[in-house]
Amino acid sequence: MDGIWFIAFVYLAAAVLAVPVANRLGLGSVLGYLIAGILIGPGLGLGLVGRETQDVQQVAEFGVVMMLFLVGLELEPQRLWEMRLRLLGLGGLQVGLTALLIAAGAVALGRYWGLALAIGLVFAMSSTAIVLQTLSEKGLTKTEGGRACFAVLLFQDIAVIAVLALIPLLARPGGWRDAAGNAAAGATAPDPHGTATLVADLPDWGYALVVLGAIAAVVLGGHYLSRPLFRFIADSRLREVFTASALLLVIGTALLMTLVGLSPALGAFLAGVVLANSEFRHELQSAIEPFKGLLLGIFFITVGAGIDFGILFADYATVLGLTFGVMGLKAAVLLGLARLFRLPAGDRWLVALSLAQAGEFGFVLLAFCVQNAVIPTALARTLSLVVALSMLLTPALFILYERLIAPRLRTDVQGPAPDTIDEQGAVVIAGIGRFGQVVNSLLVAAGVRTVVLDHRAEQIDLLRKLDIKSYYGDASRPDLLHAAGIAQARLFIVAIDDRDRAVEMVEYVRRTYPQVRILARAYDVGHMYLLKKAGADLALREVYHGSLSLGAAALRRLGFHPYKVERMTRAFRRHQSEGLDGMYDLWDQDPDIARNLALQAHIRAYVGSLQDALNADRRDLHDRTERGWTPPPKGFSRELDEDA
């Protein structure tokens, strides 16, 4: 019963069943995974999984690493620099204050100070996995509160390294009587992931040197080596090799960081930041995204499955009291700090409620504390349960925020003045050839944020040399469009050469993201109709306006008065658009002109009427193109005189 296939089946089945249901009920995917874990776990559920949960969790923690890589990809270095105050101030104060307050509480309850401080540090950490996943699912990442959450989580990630170094010093001299077996294991180098490190036996200065060297390797390698490498792989047009190299990059970075005793998540984040400016950003994102999602999901399932309900039922008052106490205290600290850092009222609550739980680093730190005989095993089990329960409660707090707090604060927001461009409402442009470039230049010059995609790496390379922000990737791939932010975009502009793919793209986006307006470049009238049928809000023939301008220039050179030419051009355009609108239904019956007799007749009539439209006098035809500026009839003033 415990073959790898069976375990994989149980995990996947639980996820497939529980997550969509949880999502439909508005609980979010994280709670869905946690419930799935409880359902298959040994405590309350079917007991389908058990001992191997720990091993699975170690693999699944890699999802957190990938998530931080993706977060890094979203964050350009200069944005990271801009948030330094919040990172150190808000994050530092959160970890420090929370740890000290919880430690003070534990000392008051009669615990040894070292033990108390260790517990404080364990609970000061929040769950990067749950919070970032939920924030992005709910579209709160770009809010003030979302950014503050991220700053705190990032600081915690960095702080874990220091905490791991600190924990061995907190052990009570003489150790714990009941931790006999583990007590001796203390005083090894910080090693959260159970792998041997290269730096265990180095002196301090050597260790510092190695760490700096590793970071430099990630930064310089990411900056100088990755681009030619990705170019080379992209040119081979083998998608799975690109995916493999993206995975290789993340795993390699994580491995390097583990070898020098740093957090692999932090290393992956750094690698992400380095690559945030790269043209392969969206392609990398779409390659890593599915792995991250799956691994994170499994991670949440293991958290759910790992909840030891035996302890909960044996001593539920203590466990629940601790859980609510810790969450209440963390929320209070965060609320105070958010006010200190002048966050808007609604965002303060978002920060306080979303970061109130303890996190996956809590598990790591607890295990490490037991190893170093800082926390006795029995107590660590109870504390583990508190960490897990607080994570389980987090989605409920998000729901509380969404239902009760956010709606109340949204009402007093004033509507923006007209003509301001919404930063969120970006434009995704597919294809940056002759056509897309002009479209993009105009939008960018007007201050609109665009994301440009093209599948020709050499084209992207050229544009980047001209400082035009663009990304390599095949825009007809749903995952890449998603990575480019199509879900939040206001407009999608299709400017690619390939006619069939353009139509498919329009169909896909219209169906999947009905709120996005679609503007498309059409090859000819037939293609224009196809695009409109596929759901494009506007389809323009690529050469129409250019050829009309050239025709107008020809008329001017033939001696027509320029303004007369302008009027005729306008009349031509109006006549065209009316004619094409009228033709659509006929075309829809049978797009093949050769067979469609009604369409042929319509086109003949249209061509015939064109000349009249351009030259008609309004008195004969009452056509409004020529109506303008027609002088009143001769002798009209005599009539007016008689009236007066």
Place this chain on the structure above:
Amino acid sequence: MPSHAPVLSRGDGALAGRRILILFAHPSLDRSEANRPLAAATAPLEGVTLVDLYAEYPTFEINVDREQARLLSHEVICFMHPLYWYSTPAILKEWQDLVLEHGFAYGVGAGALNGKLFFNALTAGGPEAAYCAAGYNHFTIRELLHPLEQMARLCGMVYLPPFALFGARTAVDEGRMPGHVADWVRVLVALREDRLDLAAARSRTTLNADLATLLRGA
């Protein structure tokens, strides 16, 4: 073709009063301080149609049929605009040149506009004192608007003095906008409900100089 103009509650007969057509022309609305709040206050009023001409015809390709139909379905016509060189912004001149055709607005057999009310709602940069024989503009605002007054008269319309904001560039800083906007709404409602003393108004320099004395009832 989608219309950009909010066409508001043109109740066919349901609304007893006059229907008002505001032809609004401002070529750089994003920088407007006076006309934007005025337009914003106009849009939600019942029985009032606000047409943003620059938004609807950004290339000046005015749809004559649509504009003539609009004129026919309203009893009060108003040009709302900043005063540019003692006249309207260019698109309103274009609008006159194209829409007020011989045979429709004037001339034998015409009479589509007979009896309708016409006036300008304008904002002027100069102070009111500048608009007189002794001031630097040498003419009163009504004298400067003579071409429009005569346009209205030739089309058989009843001309009313302008609803005017002088010193418009400093109106916001001096806190004059809220009062002016309130007066504007009052004038529109009074016109709609036929509570404006037309006979008395016709001899005034502006509609809003001594507004209270022009309003009846309610």
